[in-house]
Amino acid sequence: MMNLIQTITSKASSFPLFATSESRQSGGLAEAKTSAGITGISGTPGKEKAGKQLRMETRDLTVHYGSTVGVKNVSLPIYDNQVLALIGPSGCGKTTYLRALNRMHDLTRGASVTGSVLLDGKNIYDSEVNPVIIRRRIGMVFQKPTPFPTMSIYDNVVAGLKLVGIRNTSVLDEVCERALRQAALFEEVKDRLKSPGSSLSGGQQQRLSIARALAVDPEVLLMDEPTSSLDPQSTSRIEDLIHELKHQVTIVIVTHNMQQAARVSDNTAFFYVGDLIEYGPTSTLFTKPKETRTEEYITGQFG
């Protein structure tokens, strides 16, 4: 069992620090650089030279659906330019928590949110805060790719600009190219930007969704199991993307796949039945979990 954990953690730490983009292209699941990975474990989560900078924070965040509790009293820091992974068995509240971070629950029937979600020190649930502005600063990518069905690839990407009145084509062109490059999709679609977004493959559609979220230049990107409906190759492309993107945006990713959490994240939070059980640097959480439930989960005894 220990073997498995080492493999996982080695992959996790190897990518951001040592893997070149070529080796990642050749296979995101490569088992190389184990020894190098182990040295990586000793590092603290905040690897940036400037040290950890708090971008978001939740304090005692509780979400109710009617009378049932989705998550209760979750306090978590979210650091700038780092990837936070939320893991746990299904129904544990990780998605509920994620959706509270950009006020997606505003539209859910009977959902109520208490506690606070701070973005740069300001509670996004304050009455004077406009959810539209918040969602422009905190983007979201969903489980299933959701290209707008009637729009071209181009229109999909710039939807967040065009549909709020930005009509300047040079700006739109620039943003479209930048976002598609960020999402590593530009080269594949640059010759058919006018064809419908739904004509792309599943993996491409998901990267299109990411490009669309990035087009409005968000500071934080929330990803709700972004690879769960994709094939392994598309999954590894998205994971590569996350490594690139974290230099520009802060990422929170929900995943049911522990290896994925280990591979892509700097910090990990483990949820169980609506509670935050444990939070820590990914390497520590996967090798030396403090809680027995965390250990049971990551060693595959349940979930």
Added chain:
Amino acid sequence: MKTLLQRNIRDRIMESLLVLSTIVVLLPLIIILVHVVVNGISALNWDFFTQELGSPSRAMQGRPTGLVHTILGTLVVDFLALFIAVPIGFGAGIMLSEFPDHKLNPTLRVMNDTLNGMPAILKGLLAFVLIVKPMGTFSGLAGAVALAFVMIPIIARTTESALMSIPWSIREAGLAIGLPRWRVVLSTVMPAARFGLVTGTLIAFARAAGEAAPLLFTSFGNNYLPNHWLGMLLGPVDTLPQRLYSLAISPYSHWHSMGWAAAIVLLVFVILCFGTARYLTRQKH
């Protein structure tokens, strides 16, 4: 316990009865369609589409008569009705599907179904009281309002189900990139539901276009083309179903054959709308 043979014979008998019933139901339809075409085709000439009806004597003297004023009047009244009904129907459909928690929704749904189930003639009476009485005259406008009352509940209902069929994830994706709800609905959800919306509108349009009862006391009918197009809206105007009724119950045989011809035109018009609607429904899947 019956023998297997008896049971199998019974099975065959029941199947034959079902086939027979189907034939009995469909045969009259075929007979009606054949009669309409056979009786009406001869009167469906150039005059029919270019001349006014005029007084009964005009037909008896053998002067050319037709229903051009009826066809124009029908187009004006039907499209004006559509123009009135679409915003209200779409609005109500959007309210039901996009604001699912609104307190008035259960009431709206019941009221809409009630309105939908009401005989069209009562919609004519309502339009008579609301429009004809205050205006002091029968008018194309009143007819359009009466037909809009027929269309509105159908459009509202089909709009609701067309919008509901669009996955909620599309709306969330729109909101997640910082779009306001109205933009999400108008620019992502409604375009995605366009087939359903057009289908529902067409069905409502076709259903209203075939109605004569609401028009009898609203647009009333007119044997001549109004002098001015405004006369179509502000004065009595002819429409196909109502004219067909008047021709059929008139004592003049020349008018009877014109009535059959009007039946062909009306039938083709209505079937075209329904056919397109059904074709679109099939395209969607």
Added chain:
Amino acid sequence: MTSDSDNPNNSSKEVRELLRRPPSAIYRWLGDRIFAVVVVLLGMSIIALATAMAIVLFGEGSLALRQFGFWDFLRGTTWDPAVQLVFGALPFLFGTVVTSVAALLISIFPAIAVGIFTAEYAPRWLSAIIDNLIQLIAAVPSVVIGIWGIFVLAPWMRDHVYLPIFTWAETSYPALLPILGNPMGYGLATATIVLSLMIVPYTTALTKDAIKSVPVAQREASSALGATKWEVIRMAVLPYARGGILAGAILSLGRAIGETMAVAMLIGNKNTLPFSIFGAGATMPSVIVNEFREAVESLHLSSLMAIGFTLFIIALIVNLIAAYMTRKFSIKGGQVI
């Protein structure tokens, strides 16, 4: 790290500033506020419309209802707009109930049979054709069926059905003659026959939907017992689909009650009881169509409105029952074009 201006992954400064600028009020809160208000107003206008229909019909009919009293108006057998100016709705109430119920009784079994045949027996292509034709019945405008009834059906029925029966009764059972009535072709019988054709699509559509919602396991259980196809339908499918079929029948009844033009053109228009089978009669919608345009006396107009109000109440009750049934048996669809 984010300041590299030559990095293609970063926006130019101007674009970045443009993106950071909050969008105008219309895209933040104002637009949503306006949108919600407009949509809710449009939705409420439907509520207002349905309410207005009840209020207007009652208000316009109140003169007659006050003069005669509601129950006496319903029970009144005299409808005389010319001489006495006395108005009672019973003939039309009777005509509506008799024609609708009779039409339902005539059409229900064939309509259900078509539903069963298309859902269970017919191959897909044939089922699609029959389906389209059944929907076509609902699509044919009432006046088109009316003109066919006037010039084709009524004369044919008179010559080949009513007259032979009448002459047979004349010689064999003269006592039947008052019940049969004058066989002129335009009357209750012809109107009922046409009505029964027109309401078939509603029963058929709901029957088909109800049959489709029967769980496969339900069928397989009886098939496994070696039942013949009809026995499966009889024992497993129909009992399960009963509620939906009933809802369809009630919906059809509602349509029959409100059906106006074809009935007005074929029923012969006689305002006084007693009605007879072949003889002329009238229904609530038909009397409104026939007299409203010529009504001059305000009491006559008001009485017609009061008939409209009564029709409203009856249609409301029937529709509410049908809606309750479809909801209770959770029938999906049931929509006739």
